[in-house]
Amino acid sequence: MAEYICLFSKDTLIIKPPKKSPLFSRTIALWFAMLCGVYLYGTCLKHVGTFTMLKFQNIQLIQKPSLEALIPTLHYPKPESFSRGECSLNPVRFFAIISMQRSGSGWFETLLNSHINVSSNGEIFSVIDRRNNVSNIIQTLERVYNLDWFTSASKNECSAAVGFKWMLNQGLMEHHREIVEYFNHRGISAIFLFRRNLLRRMVSVLANSYDRKAKLLNGTHKSHVHSEQEWSLNAGCCAFELQANYQFYITNK
Ligand SMILES: *[C@@H]1O[C@H](CO)[C@@H](O)[C@H](O)[C@H]1NC(C)=O
Ligand SMILES: *[C@@H]1O[C@H](CO)[C@@H](O)[C@H](O)[C@H]1NC(C)=O
Numbered sequence: 354m355a356e357y358i359c360l361f362s363k364d365t366l367i368i369k370p371p372k373k374s375p376l377f378s379r380t381i382a383l384w385f386a387m388l389c390g391v392y393l394y395g396t397c398l399k400h401v402g403t404f405t406m407l408k409f410q411n412i413q414l415i416q417k418p419s420l421e422a423l424i425p426t427l428h429y430p431k432p433e434s435f436s437r438g439e440c441s442l443n444p445v446r447f448f449a450i451i452s453m454q455r456s457g458s459g460w461f462e463t464l465l466n467s468h469i470n471v472s473s474n475g476e477i478f479s480v481i482d483r484r485n486n487v488s489n490i491i492q493t494l495e496r497v498y499n500l501d502w503f504t505s506a507s508k509n510e511c512s513a514a515v516g517f518k519w520m521l522n523q524g525l526m527e528h529h530r531e532i533v534e535y536f537n538h539r540g541i542s543a544i545f546l547f548r549r550n551l552l553r554r555m556v557s558v559l560a561n562s563y564d565r566k567a568k569l570l571n572g573t574h575k576s577h578v579h580s581e582q583e584w585s586l587n588a589g590c591c592a593f594e595l596q597a598n599y600q601f602y603i604t605n606k
């Protein structure tokens with residue numbers, strides 16, 4: 354550092370006062386500044402160009418589901434823990450909402466559960482014991498999709514669609530091969546729900562961690578939407594990117 358400063362001051366000392374007319378040197382400086390300006394402007398434009406291109410780049414559909422795939426396979430789950438009664442012959446569809454924390458999945462789940470025949474069971478894999486190895490995961494999934502899983506979201510014997518919410522960091526990424534296999538085997542629809550605005554998601558993560566510690570008067574967390582009333586209040590405000598696919602698109606390669 355010291356050496357650098359010495360060199361610098363030497364250089365400064367070497368510079369002699371210009372002998373040419375001040376007007377000439379001023380014109381040179383002006384031209385130089387103009388050239389620099391044009392160059393910088395050009396580079397900026399180029400950057401903006403790539404940025405916009407990235408922004409509008411669309412996610413490509415790997416495989417379009419055929420019409421047959423859209424017509425669901427009929428399932429007649431026979432739960433062990435209760436009888437489906439009059440609805441034992443009604444088909445049931447299986448789904449899993451795949452998302453990340455603070456992406457609006459709670460809001461989306463409330464929307465689904467507001468239908469009498471839909472039952473979405475929440476983040477069942479938030480409990481570590483259920484996801485510490487593949488066999489535990491499959492066992493949990495079997496219970497959900499055999500309709501033997503009971504939460505406050507379980508409706509009645511007439512449930513026509515059953516699923517739950519799965520965050521990417523809850524064992525899903527670690528065991529994706531086996532999970533894809535299982536999903537294909539049981540015909541489970543994966544609903545990918547990601548928030549388009551990542552910055553908002555990050556802000557929300559921070560707000561939530563604050564909210565968790567803060568004790569509110571009524572003992573509720575304001576950053577979560579759970580009741581139907583809260584849901585309808587928020588319905589107009591949020592733009593989510595929703596892709597419902599009939600296949601699970603994480604590949605093995
Ligand atoms: C998975 O973990 C459970 C304990 O939670 C254990 O009993 C079981 O043997 C483990 N299975 C495998 C395949 O490691
Ligand atoms: C939805 O639920 C109602 C009452 O619980 C039932 O009568 C009806 O059959 C169900 N619909 C389907 C498609 O299961």
Ligand SMILES: *[C@@H]1O[C@H](CO)[C@@H](O)[C@H](O)[C@H]1NC(C)=O
Nearest residue numbers: 568569570571572573574575
């Ligand atoms: C608590 O709940 C009551 C009524 O349910 C409401 O009027 C009040 O504003 C709530 N307080 C807070 C801090 O949310």
